[in-house]
Amino acid sequence: xxxxxxxxxxxxxxxxxxxxxxxxxxxxxxxxxxxxxxxxxxxxxxxxxxxxxxxxxxxxxxxxxxxxxxxxxxxxxxxxxxxxxxxxxxxxxxxxxxxxxxxxxxxxxxxxxxxxxxxxxxxxxxxxxxxxxxxxxxxxxxxxxxxxxxxxxxxxxxxxxxxxxxxxxxxxxxxxxxxxxxxxxxxxxxxxxxxxxxxxxxxxxxxxxxxxxxxxxxxxxx
DNA sequence: AAGCACGTCAACCGCATACCC
DNA sequence: CGGGTATGCGGTTGACGTGCT
Numbered sequence: 001x002x003x004x005x006x007x008x009x010x011x012x013x014x015x016x017x018x019x020x021x022x023x024x025x026x027x028x029x030x031x032x033x034x035x036x037x038x039x040x041x042x043x044x045x046x047x048x049x050x051x052x053x054x055x056x057x058x059x060x061x062x063x064x065x066x067x068x069x070x071x072x073x074x075x076x077x078x079x080x081x082x083x084x085x086x087x088x089x090x091x092x093x094x095x096x097x098x099x100x101x102x103x104x105x106x107x108x109x110x111x112x113x114x115x116x117x118x119x120x121x122x123x124x125x126x127x128x129x130x131x132x133x134x135x136x137x138x139x140x141x142x143x144x145x146x147x148x149x150x151x152x153x154x155x156x157x158x159x160x161x162x163x164x165x166x167x168x169x170x171x172x173x174x175x176x177x178x179x180x181x182x183x184x185x186x187x188x189x190x191x192x193x194x195x196x197x198x199x200x201x202x203x204x205x206x207x208x209x210x211x212x213x214x215x216x217x218x219x220x221x222x
Numbered sequence: 223a224a225g226c227a228c229g230t231c232a233a234c235c236g237c238a239t240a241c242c243c
Numbered sequence: 244c245g246g247g248t249a250t251g252c253g254g255t256t257g258a259c260g261t262g263c264t
Contacts, residue, residue, distance in 0.1 A: 018232070018258085040249065056250075057233065092252060107253075108231055 015049040019058055023048055027055055028063055061102045068100035072109055080106055 015023075030046040036059065039052030048055065061067075072080070076098055083094045091103035091110075098106065 016234075037250085052249080053235090053251095054233075060251095061232075089253065103252075104232075111254095112230065 013049075014043075014051040014054065016054075019062075023050065024058070024063060027058060030055075031059060031063075061104045066100055067102065072101070072105075076101065077109075080109065084110065
């Protein structure tokens, strides 16, 4: 596209700010015709005055089919806690284990629940309320959740990039028995992770800080 | 009722990495 | 191999909504 240098434009100002329904329609139509990708050519083909970067973000975080709207479920929260403990702020990696959820959404969730500075009593109060409200429901749904999307993700997709974390998990579990075993382990870990987090607000700060892990330090991989 | 504080979330920005020529 | 471009990722910002005083 003329005037483009990467995401930038030389001779045209990109529109910024909230997307209008009309812009959404244009973007949806573009993806329907051309598929995902080639974001830098969206403006030229669709008439949108948005840079490719903005278009990609809008599509991935809001318009893409299959996205779940609304609050994260207790089991999704548990999975986030567990995976964040493993990988830190690798939001896109964590998002792969939560179909229909975006890295942005998970990042916002984590920031909202574990980063905001509150007094210890406020944190404790909030966590107590949350935990008591959801614990029973959560414990009940953990196994069901693992069966419904985590395990299939591990086992189904044979075409994933071999550098992908999920692919590594898959390769490490060669038999269905071992996969079942891993599933149980993960469910237990998630449950224990939730216990820890809901126990005391202190862990909220601790877990967030874990996100800023030292990359030179060995990290346990799945 | 008005003003303020806080929480949420969509979107932007800069950097890193992948890809292509 | 190196440079330019495309894409992806994580951190941050700011608008808006809501609850509290």
